Amino acid sequence: MARFWVCVAGAGFFLAFLVLHSRFCRFPVLRNFTFAVSWRAEEILYRLDVGWPKHPEYFTGATFCAAVDSVNGLVYIAQRGDNIPKILVFTENGYFLRAWNYTVDTPHGIFASSTQYEQSVWITDVGSDFMILWLRGENGTGPAKFNIPHSVTLDSAGRVWVADRGNKRIQVFDKDTGEWLGAWNNCFTEEGPSAVRFTPDGKYLIVAQLNLSRLSVVAAPPVGSIGECSVISTIQLADQVLPHLLEVDRKTGAVYVAEIGAKQVQKYVPLNSYVPPFGS
Numbered sequence: 001m002a003r004f005w006v007c008v009a010g011a012g013f014f015l016a017f018l019v020l021h022s023r024f025c026r027f028p029v030l031r032n033f034t035f036a037v038s039w040r041a042e043e044i045l046y047r048l049d050v051g052w053p054k055h056p057e058y059f060t061g062a063t064f065c066a067a068v069d070s071v072n073g074l075v076y077i078a079q080r081g082d083n084i085p086k087i088l089v090f091t092e093n094g095y096f097l098r099a100w101n102y103t104v105d106t107p108h109g110i111f112a113s114s115t116q117y118e119q120s121v122w123i124t125d126v127g128s129d130f131m132i133l134w135l136r137g138e139n140g141t142g143p144a145k146f147n148i149p150h151s152v153t154l155d156s157a158g159r160v161w162v163a164d165r166g167n168k169r170i171q172v173f174d175k176d177t178g179e180w181l182g183a184w185n186n187c188f189t190e191e192g193p194s195a196v197r198f199t200p201d202g203k204y205l206i207v208a209q210l211n212l213s214r215l216s217v218v219a220a221p222p223v224g225s226i227g228e229c230s231v232i233s234t235i236q237l238a239d240q241v242l243p244h245l246l247e248v249d250r251k252t253g254a255v256y257v258a259e260i261g262a263k264q265v266q267k268y269v270p271l272n273s274y275v276p277p278f279g280s
Contacts, residue, residue: 045204045217045233045271046255052267053094060084063258063265064244067112068092069119070251076121077258077265078107087123092249094267109151109245141167144180151195151245156202157223163207168192170207172226182226187218197248197255199270204232206255208243215243215257215268235268 061081068075074097077088085099086107109124137144147166154160159181160173168188172181188209195208198220205218215235221227237243242261248254255268 043233046235046268047271049094049254049267049269051094053090053096053265055094055096056264058088058096058099059264061086062260062263064108064260065110066245066247066256066258066265067110067121068247068249068254068256069112069114069121070249071114071116072119074112075256075265076110076112078104078110078123079263080106087121092252092254143183144171144173146171148192151193151197153197153205155198155220161196161198161205163193163196165192165194165210170196170205170229184226184229187216187229187231194243195245197246199248200250200253206246206248208246208257210242210244213237213239213241213243213261215246215255238262 059077059079061079061084063077063079065078066075073092075090075092077090078086079088080086085101086104087101087110088099089097091097104123105125107123107125111122113120113122137146137149139145139147141147145167146162146164148164149162150165151163152160154175158175160175162171162173164171164183168185168191170184170188170193172183173179174181187207191209191212193207194210195206197206198204199206203220205220207216207218208214209216214237216231217233219230219232237257237259240261241259243257244260246255246257249256253270257266257268259266
């Protein structure tokens with residue numbers, strides 16, 4: 001045991017010597033070493049809320065998506081399966097409220113948009129019809145072309161961010177005209193993104209990669225620039241969890257991840273409890 005502590009003390013003394021030598025003698029090897037360590041370090045921004053939901057037994061199918069009604073403190077979950085409720089409603093604290101199965105057959109996405117006067121929930125379902133305001137792209141790999149466009153989100157500058165899953169990139173468009181503004185390719189060499197959402201302060205994007213079972217926190221670019229993708233932090237989930245779509249609470253910043261492999265929805269909360277309003 002004494003030998004172990006002697007080795008530890010020796011290693012500490014050696015590192016301290018290198019630090020002082022580098023500071024006063026500009027030793028290049030240590031500068032390279034220090035850069036490598038800091039480059040690999042990741043900032044931990046979220047933690048798993050292990051107590052959410054209070055009653056996970058209500059997850060009886062493949063959980064495809066989640067939506068958050070921040071005004072009323074509600075979380076909507078859509079799941080697929082035979083003879084089960086397709087929509088589940090929980091509180092933000094994880095208590096089950098109700099479920100329904102009418103009007104929904106095979107849900108794929110869900111979005112909540114509410115005011116203090118009206119609650120509104122939108123569900124994308126197989127066979128649904130929508131009015132097209134503008135249409136961009138076709139199947140392909142070039143700019144403004146897609147291969148499994150899987151998730152869409154909007155930033156405070158009026159840009160539409162599309163998770164182009166099959167092409168392993170995120171493409172960006174003007175929300176009014178549909179003009180192609182650019183793309184991120186460098187962050188998704190292993191697998192394309194399956195979901196993308198902004199944090200309430202607009203500083204980060206939360207990105208899911210389905211088959212890698214991974215969540216990434218990516219730095220958002222400034223207004224007027226797309227730039228390069230830069231991953232700030234990652235959350236590696238268990239194998240075969242398969243995060244399909246996710247949603248971010250615009251009031252608290254909590255992230256709800258629908259996992260079709262694990263057949264559950266998990267909640268991640270920011271370590272920094274204060275989150276500025278979206279677009280501030």
